[in-house]
């Protein structure tokens with residue numbers, strides 16, 4: 154996948170939501186860059202990962218390619234409660250598959266709590282059912298459709314898919330914190 158694929162996966166979930174977004178588990182920033190592209194000047198992104206070197210790498214790239222988008226970099230573990238503003242949207246791309254079922258169940262309410270009422274959660278994941286070393290706890294599209302509502306989100310809507318060499322590919326899905 155390249156930058157255009159990342160933008161295409163997020164586009165329908167991001168456009169029209171508001172300017173304040175977060176990317177949790179942002180890594181080297183593939184989807185932070187896509188968010189910056191979609192939000193444009195006036196956008197503000199909190200980019201969060203537990204790996205400092207990944208954030209440093211993405212900060213260089215963000216500054217070079219999207220200097221007019223404000224980005225806050227946070228070295229943090231999103232399984233812990235964090236002091237954050239109420240976001241219009243949060244992206245979690247290729248990161249929830251590291252959480253056990255119990256961790257997922259404990260973390261999703263935190264994520265829910267960081268969204269303003271009506272705020273959006275865009276999840277990008279591999280659509281696979283069987284775990285591997287690299288993908289220990291896969292969050293298939295089928296599984297996400299039952300896990301998200303159980304955590305208080307609206308029923309997820311499939312936004313886009315992209316093929317991947319080894320499996321059924323990636324999906325992007327949107328759900329919301331229901332309006333108050």
Ligand SMILES: C[S@@+](CC[C@H](N)C(=O)[O-])C[C@H]1O[C@@H](n2cnc3c(N)ncnc32)[C@H](O)[C@@H]1O
Pocket residue numbers: 177178179180181182183184201202203204207229230231232245246247248251
């Ligand atoms: C496979 S990378 C995906 C990076 C990026 N979202 C992407 O799609 O290109 C997974 C990232 O999630 C981060 N991560 C995993 N668990 C995390 C946690 N509990 N808190 C913060 N970051 C986490 C890892 O450090 C890693 O950078």
